[in-house]
Amino acid sequence: MRRLGELEAEIMERLWAWGRPATARDVLVDLNRKRPLAYSTVKTVADILFRKGVLRREKDGRAWVYEPTLTRQEYTAALMRDALGDNPDPAGALMSFVERMSAEEMDALRSALRLAKRRAGT
Incomplete structure (x- = not known):
């Protein structure tokens, strides 16, 4: 398994800490407390983590809800x-x-x- 990139790690840290599924928007709101990021950036990185098999996702209305596949x-x-x-x-x-x-x-x-x-x- 490859080491996570900086933003990948930040996203995973939040999902692990929260212990619940979350949308890219949820993660963005929390990340924006420390530094400004675009929604599209967080969404793209979450999708990359999904393709790597580190996150699973499920549709909730129009949004994807992400959850770690491993602790x-x-x-x-x-x-x-x-x-x-x-x-x-x-x-x-x-x-x-x-x-x-x-x-x-x-x-x-x-x-x-x-x-x-x-x-x-x-």
């Missing part, structure tokens, strides 16, 4: 999987990553590994 965590995991898959030394990449983690992040990783082990039944 923020699933998106992050997909980026990490791709990064490891492209690396000829995934163990080395993981080690470099872990060495830069905070104590809290290491605790979270340990918890995730324990949970994954339980789910795998081993």
Whole structure:
């Protein structure tokens, strides 16, 4: 999975935070609080995200209502999987990553590994 562009990420951040479907107009109103954007720009980027499979959409009257197809965590995991898959030394990449983690992040990783082990039944 490719990393999202700046405006793509801003749109996704709002949809993830809201936890509900929204129109391009809803997103535009929120984005315009920080910087002016045209409706057509937000609509075009939302349509691109739809074509990439990151958003699903459903017609509501004349407007499309958009909703993420994956959670923020699933998106992050997909980026990490791709990064490891492209690396000829995934163990080395993981080690470099872990060495830069905070104590809290290491605790979270340990918890995730324990949970994954339980789910795998081993």
